Amino acid sequence: MKNSQITIKDIAKELGISSSTVSRALKDHPNVSPETKKAVTDLAEKYNYQPNSIALSLRRSKSNTIGVIIPEIVHFFFSTVISGIEDIAYSAGYSVIVSQSNESYDREVMDTFALSKNRVDGILISMSRETTRYDHFETIHKRGLPIVFFDRVCDAINCSKVVVDDFDGAYQVTKHLIQQGYKRIAHLAGPESLILSKHRMDGYKKALKEHNMEFDESIILRGRAADNEMLAKELTTQLLNSDNPPDAMFAINDRAALGVMKAAKEKGLRIPQDFAIAGFSNWEFTAMTDPAITTVDQPGFKMGQEAAKLLIREIEADEDEIIEPETRILKTDLIIRGSSVVAV
Amino acid sequence: MKNSQITIKDIAKELGISSSTVSRALKDHPNVSPETKKAVTDLAEKYNYQPNSIALSLRRSKSNTIGVIIPEIVHFFFSTVISGIEDIAYSAGYSVIVSQSNESYDREVMDTFALSKNRVDGILISMSRETTRYDHFETIHKRGLPIVFFDRVCDAINCSKVVVDDFDGAYQVTKHLIQQGYKRIAHLAGPESLILSKHRMDGYKKALKEHNMEFDESIILRGRAADNEMLAKELTTQLLNSDNPPDAMFAINDRAALGVMKAAKEKGLRIPQDFAIAGFSNWEFTAMTDPAITTVDQPGFKMGQEAAKLLIREIEADEDEIIEPETRILKTDLIIRGSSVVAV
């Protein structure tokens, strides 16, 4: 009736044997007679015995739980990553506890220590946008807790990482815009605290250079517009009203791209005839706008899987065995839609 | 260096006192001299002592963890619910472990027992679409594990629930369509296994009746179209090509509404002049389509908060205290957009 789950002790008492024997019987240890085994397993089944995983954790000093810290669950990309993590963790016998930093550095620090206090066996992290100091990671990593970064990684910590090929993705999409005939391609950049912002910027630059187009700082939108649709819209409107406006825009992510699109529509530009738009991430809604937005697909599920695999590998490594940190780079996929080509 | 966190025993040994005293000193127990307290707390600080929560859980037979089972994390609505749950759980000192059923009954059963095995203190559930048997809930509930349902609730289990006022939301949105002058309003219904499908249908019927419009089974779309955009589109196309097509559609959710919209656009209908569309849930993308989709906002964050509060209240109730199951009904908000009115 109450939350009194049956324990090994109960079974032992009822059968008049010791808990040791019950424990061994349940795991089919050779040093237990078949009769005893049967008696034990029968009773265990009858009472629906479930081993107390907390006691187990204490005994083994292993919680079989991994912690995940992400900026926000409601972001489509991150929720697909979580699915990937769960997929691997679940089948390897781990529980997943997620916490979100809400893009706040302070909250991220708290989450990190909370997970450590909860004795997770390892942590998967995608940094908040605010994070520029890494002491909290350093601290728990030094303490021996395995960490794997994904997407928003931190170069200062020597551990495994999983990222997408931001450089190549940005290069491909910019090249695509160039090949479509656009002559003056602007870029809405991401926060400089994230390496991926730099990588995407570099990919953009490479494509320009390769096609003998010069990089023009005056059509680069910087600041906090990356995850603020309204701001992205405003800045784009300003840019479109300038003397020498661009005829295309590659935005660091899809949300920003949406702001860009609204600005262009409001200005009366035809998309993609007068103005082309491309984003990054392949968020769910990009297929639903009118026109649909050209973007770069990030394999979120795959990323979650890879990150979880790397982490679990490290968790389950033998004491003496040294695991070399490894960085996996996942390929992106260019998704061409109506915001950059006419007939699609 | 290794994952050897400092323990109470270590501190006790170093100070030459017993673990009992250390434990008491750390929680400012009166029976410990100020000097000892200082020595202990100083050392604890120096070594960055963190109580082992697993040992604590074992001692208290309480894990301070709550489990959440949802159909899919990637659904915008559910991810906002999780945020709400986390918000409350976090500040009450609970960890949250989420698992998704992927709309599969079998998976839901597995998840339920996995959480129970992991000794969570309580479970929050939103049922999968497939679920029609409730033995798994019954089993763990009888065992004394608190359960609270949210959104997709189960009437067969006598426990607390949190839902939105599906009936009223559907009534309001249907009434809105009627008031906009639409004469023949179709309905894309949800799976009959979910009570909310029935409630929304009833709200729809009430609005019709109130305005002397007759309920016509031939413009009710049933089946698996509710979460399948393609199917929703196909069925709508059929309906639009029938002899007496509707001039508006209230879809059970936004994804289906999107399928409806695509069908209408393909058919060449102008929205909202020739055909109006309304959805349910206020998913992120509904504001981004062209035109934006009229829908009913479900307060996901609030729902998560309420559900977590109810659960924690039950978890922390005294042994003898009897908590009466309670059903909270959250108000919805009609969001009027371009898919149902011209000038907006």
Added chain:
DNA sequence: ACCGTCACCGCAAACGTTTGCGGAATATGA
């Protein structure tokens, strides 16, 4: 000098499980 009070502290059990070791009973060998 004796007793009671008080402040402070340690012992040991408990939460549920695993596991090295030793012991008893039985079986096998010569």
Added chain:
DNA sequence: TCATATTCCGCAAACGTTTGCGGTGACGGT
């Protein structure tokens, strides 16, 4: 018949923490 294996099982410690209870020493009062 005795020595040696073999089979089966229990004891106790361990994981880290909390807590009721009892104990020690100091102190003040008579």
